[in-house]
Amino acid sequence: MSYENLAGRTAVVTGAASGIGEAVAVLLAAQGARVALLARRRERLDAVVEKIRADGGQALAVAADVTDDASVDAAAERIHAEYGAVDLVVNSAGVMLPHPVDDGRIDEWQRMIDTNVTGVLRMIRAFTGDLLAAAGAGRTADLVNISSVGAHLTFPNYAVYGATKAALTHLSQLLRAELGPRDVRVTNIEPGLTATELASHIESDTLREFVDGMADTMGSLSSEEVADVVAYASSRPRHVNLRQIMVLPTRQA
Secondary structure, eight states: OOOTTOTTOEEEEESTTSHHHHHHHHHHHHTTOEEEEEESOHHHHHHHHHHHHHTTOEEEEEEOOTTOHHHHHHHHHHHHHHHOSOSEEEEOOOOOOOOOGGGOOHHHHHHHHIIIIIHHHHHHHHHHHHHHHHHHTTOOOEEEEEOOGGGTSOOTTOHHHHHHHHHHHHHHHHHHHHHGGGTOEEEEEEEOSBOSSGGGGOOOHHHHHHHHHHHHHHOOBOHHHHHHHHHHHHTSOTTOOOOEEEEOOTTTO
């Protein structure tokens, strides 16, 4: 499928070493965007960038941790030095660590908050100036946040994860009030069950089997199918903002 309005753009994608982030980066590059890929795993990033370049795309691997202020600042400096200003930011980095709340796993709560919420804010701080400048010059400017259906639905043992995604969904809504009048689009995408590495981070065999069981019963989306939604939303005419998209396997919907 071909998308208009992506060729020649400069994008930053977090969580780009695997899953949805990787799929988004690969698709944007295939459509002619220059893509800076951010993630912690440098070797994995290099492999994805090599694949993109082998297919004729432009890509830059930037090892960075969205939970660290200095790391994000250094990443932004490198991207600006290599690619200049950015007009498309996709916040895909996320972590899902379910446990019963009475386990009191403050370490996991903090990690989810730092990645899923504050990590997005760090990226917003680093690149909102670029987006506003692009929009002010009459170009398309997009901020895309990957949230989750977990922002709305209740899953036992996922209280903190769901809360972080609800915060991201509401943050996206509030940002539209600030950025929309200045022609920066904010799109919030909420996938349902998706085949990514997130489930592999679950420590509990019981909770991991719960996720696997839901996928067996309802099916799951591929990362590429979610990336297709990102590309579609970002490629609309600049006066059209697909503000919130929930994308689910048909049996989950």
